[in-house]
Amino acid sequence: MILVTGASGQLASLVAAQARAIGLPFLTAGRSADADRVIDFDRPETLDFGGISTLFWVSAGYAEDDVVIRRHGAVLEAARRHGVGHVVYTSLSRASDHLGFALAHRWTEQAIRESGMDWAILRNGLYAELIGALAAPVGGRIEAPFGFGAMSAVARADLAGAALAVLRDPASHRGRIYELSGVTPFRAPDLAARLGVSYAPRSLAAERERLGVLPLLPFQPPMLLSIFSAAAAGFLHTPASDLRALVREPLDALSVACEAARRGV
Numbered sequence: 001m002i003l004v005t006g007a008s009g010q011l012a013s014l015v016a017a018q019a020r021a022i023g024l025p026f027l028t029a030g031r032s033a034d035a036d037r038v039i040d041f042d043r044p045e046t047l048d049f050g051g052i053s054t055l056f057w058v059s060a061g062y063a064e065d066d067v068v069i070r071r072h073g074a075v076l077e078a079a080r081r082h083g084v085g086h087v088v089y090t091s092l093s094r095a096s097d098h099l100g101f102a103l104a105h106r107w108t109e110q111a112i113r114e115s116g117m118d119w120a121i122l123r124n125g126l127y128a129e130l131i132g133a134l135a136a137p138v139g140g141r142i143e144a145p146f147g148f149g150a151m152s153a154v155a156r157a158d159l160a161g162a163a164l165a166v167l168r169d170p171a172s173h174r175g176r177i178y179e180l181s182g183v184t185p186f187r188a189p190d191l192a193a194r195l196g197v198s199y200a201p202r203s204l205a206a207e208r209e210r211l212g213v214l215p216l217l218p219f220q221p222p223m224l225l226s227i228f229s230a231a232a233a234g235f236l237h238t239p240a241s242d243l244r245a246l247v248r249e250p251l252d253a254l255s256v257a258c259e260a261a262r263r264g265v
Helices: 010-021 066-082 101-113 128-134 158-167 188-195 206-213 220-232 253-263
Strands: 002-004 026-030 055-060 086-092 117-125 178-182
Touching: 002 010, 010 055, 010 158, 026 128, 055 158, 066 101, 086 101, 101 117, 101 128, 101 188, 117 158, 128 220, 158 178, 188 253, 206 220
Parallel strands: 002 026, 002 055, 055 086, 086 117, 117 178
Antiparallel strands: none
């Protein structure tokens, strides 16, 4: 039996929908009462992995590094205790090591490799939907400070498809690390041109000031700024991706980003 964590999240929901469509046996886990198993990474007593052969583990981010590391350590301990045989973890692409949330992913990868369980690691690129949402035009122009570097963003649906390819036969992917960035990079000016708006990026200092008055958690502005600064410096481009090894025809990431930018979400 497969357990898909983060049941209410967008990536896990896509994985669950695709698994359901092909009849793959799975259960969902999350904080929501709608999940098959109510599991809260902040409450180790709820980490019930009994009867689970493969754990599809969506990172419990959105917190400071020490919190995420504590959560992930508890998940690994519970998985070993309950006899989980294979862990499939959604990590972050190697090209994204400059981002403010990379450290907890790398810590988790190392802990998984040392766990004694079989594993596969999916190093996901940044979502094209996220790039589009951050670049949503205001007043006919994009001001988000992505600079002019190429970004290897990837559609969530493609990452879900890659995950499903691994979950269908976890044993054949044992010990594999897949770099799953987008196969067709684009730049913020490309996004602006496709949307028919101008691109006039504000400075990082101006962006920091703007974020400082928004209702964000303290750790969120530095994380967002790290995305902008890494993009501007050209560090969100991955020269090689394993995506086509798992997904036959990846979606056009620029089109996906444009759709998200139009929605503004």
